[in-house]
Amino acid sequence: MDTSESIHVAIVGSGPSGFYAAEALLRSELPVRVDMFERLPTPYGLVRSGVAPDHQKLKQPIQVFERIARTPEFGFLGNVTIGIDVTIEELKAAYHAIIFACGAQKDRRMDIPGEDLDGSHTATEFVGWYNGHPDYRDRVFDLQQEVVAIIGQGNVAVDVCRILTRPVDELKTSDIAEHALDALSQSRVREVHIIGRRGPAQAKFTSKELRELTGLTGTVATVDPEQLRLTSACETELASNTNVIAQKNMELFRAIAANAPQSGLRRIHFRFLASPFAVQGRDRVEKLSLVRNRLTGEPFRQSAMATNCFEELTCGLVFRSIGYKGVPIPGLPFDPMRGVLPNAAGRIVDGESVLPGLYVTGWLKRGPSGIIGTNRADSLETVESLLTDLAKHPPRYAPGLKGVAPIIERRCARVVGLADWFDIDAAEVERGTSRGKPREKFTRIEEMLSLVS
Structure with a gap:
């Protein structure tokens, strides 16, 4: 050549x-x-x-x-x-x-009724907003809402949760955008629900990111011990030498479940085996409708199947973080x-x-x-x-x-x-x-x- x-x-x-x-x-x-x-x-x-x-x-x-x-x-x-x-x-x-x-x-959509209501956002919008991305500089998030739902259980969901719950004084020395810092200083968010369609053994958090959520100043993480009961297929997944991160995550979830609940603090709730099927509200987000799931399939190929059990979560903000x-x-x-x-x-x-x-x-x-x-x-x-x-x-x-x-x-x-x-x-x-x-x-x-x- x-x-x-x-x-x-x-x-x-x-x-x-x-x-x-x-x-x-x-x-x-x-x-x-x-x-x-x-x-x-x-x-x-x-x-x-x-x-x-x-x-x-x-x-x-x-x-x-x-x-x-x-x-x-x-x-x-x-x-x-x-x-x-x-x-x-x-x-x-x-x-x-x-x-x-x-x-x-582009963010993946949930494709459910009410997804585009005021108060329903993508994680990308929020992340871009607090990082000063020009495309998202003028987005508005109603941080006067006390309860937030985040759909998805990956590291971006953790980032959104952490910025919502970390004390503002701990963000002041970061490179967070000034407009976001000002808005977060007036935030009334007190509860964040991180919702995943599959179980704790399939959550995509890295252990370091998950552990950080458990040590935030003035915030307590919670998980229902019943949601940590594993199927035999999940046990098989966790026993694999290739699944070290999931093993560490399960240890963390069990430690969270063992902690006695505390009052008067911001709270992070981990919720598993639930999928949203509607965002409800007249003019803006008021509730999130969820269906309970069960896992089916072989280890490492399990999928979430909807059951006949439903529940509603009253919340004022919804962020979806389900992929790109x-x-x-x-x-x-x-x-x-x-x-x-x-x-x-x-x-x-x-x-x-x-x-x-x-x-x-x-x-x-x-x-x-x-x-x-x-x-x-x-x-x-x-x-x-x-x-x-x-x-x-x-x-x-x-x-x-x-x-x-x-x-x-x-x-x-x-x-x-x-x-x-x-x-x-x-x-x-x-x-x-x-x-x-x-x-x-x-x-x-x-x-x-x-x-x-």
């Missing part, structure tokens, strides 16, 4: 999977030039806008991403929307390859059931045909699973496929950024380059210093653009 010309690769999306893909490309032996396109003026995806503000250590990968970004062969183009400021066809003409790393941007899906990208094949771009080892496929030069990584490749670090191996696989394809087929000439820069400049109000982002970053850190915080984020795109104009 003639390497006299650089290999130009466009990465769409600037979250962990995108940066790990960039890292793998830049470490290859080829003369690669990587240009990363991001809809927002800010990079880092869910590490910036998804990790809870009271978990600052989980944001440390940003240090790795920043080092990657400072590589001379790396370029960042923020505030650029694919499909509006530049099309996929225009990118294909300018680059040897495109890697889509857009994540899973990718969204279709015009011009590319899409699997609507899984919410991913169909692929083979990261190569985008249409039926049985591989689409040359088009690749995917991260949640849009495998679905919303794993932690931040999971994306490194995932992106490495995609990049290995890309490099293998380049070795088999000598690349055509591709101008890279030079081929699309004039197009983007005509259509985009203001491209935010890497130097611009570092200016925004420094300004946020400076704003936070005066408040005793790691940073105070800009929460509106106009604010960011005015800073670098």
